[in-house]
Amino acid sequence: MDFTGFTRARITRLLPLIVLGILCGVGWKILEGPVEPYHLAFASLSGLLLIPFPILPGAAGLLSPLDPPLWSLMFELWANLAYAVLVRWRHFRWVAALLITIGFAGIMYCVHESRLSGGSDVTTLWVGFARVLFSFFVGIVLNRFLTLARVARFPSIPFPVLASALLLVVCVPWKAGMLYDAFAVVVVFPAIILLGAKDCASPLWRRIALRAGGLSYPLYVLHDVTVIPLLEAIRSQPLAVILLAMAGAFVLAVGVSYVAWISYDKPLRFWLSQQRRLHVEVGS
Secondary structure (H helix, E strand, O other), X not given: OOHHHHHHHHHHHHHHHHHHHHHHHHHHHHHHOOOOHHHHHHHHHHHHOOOOOOOOOOOOOEOOOOOOOHHHHHHHHHHHHHHHHXXXXXXXXXXXXXXXXXXXXXXXXXXXXXXXXXXXXXXXHHHHHHHHHHHHHHHHHHHHHOOHHHHHOOOOOOHHHHHHHHHHHHOOOHHHOHHHHHHHXXXXXXXXXXXXXXXXXXXXXXXXXXXXXXXXXXHHHHHHHHOHHHHHOOOOOOHHHHHHHHHHHHHHHHHHHHHHHHHHHHHHHHHHHHHHHHHHHHHO
């Protein structure tokens, strides 16, 4: 693809659920109390364009105050656009190596500052840049490295084992420290991607994985504007009530995300893809 085609493809993939997330966020802001219409309008527009808007009153400097999880999609889109520009350079591999090195140095600095989990607000913007520079371009390198012949030589590890390994990585207590987090980001996550590339899942696990993978994006975009405000409202309740509410919130988040994925995101993305294909055919 050329740059324009690549950009259209990424927008088609990301935009439908971003629109839905922003609309939900607007609804919550209105319910929370009076808000200046122009603040809401600018925050909505910046959210749709994946441009930071950290100055919304009461938003504590969040890059995407109407739908906070969109902060990482901002970095993802910027990295995608940078890749679309840089990939045509003859020395792209050296550029990628340089960006990975800069990202790694940034991660080490984040460890020194104990801020590796940042990136969602204006004060930790630099953390997001460090994480995306390393992770995105390591992903590009892995994609180019993983030829079919090389993947065929990998050990066959059952899918449930890899899934369990990922859960164990993220369930380690906070007291493990920043060095452990950096090890997970730099070594463990890329290793899981490498080992999972062989795709030795059984038909059942493959169906489960495909469903879970498809659900992951709407769940990520919508969880903060569907259930988090409800959980925030019961923080002072007894522990039993909080645990019950968390279980209900999990079911609600998955249910809402599944309906949004099947009834809204997939049909709209299909229609947008058809329009994009028709535009290309007419243009040629």
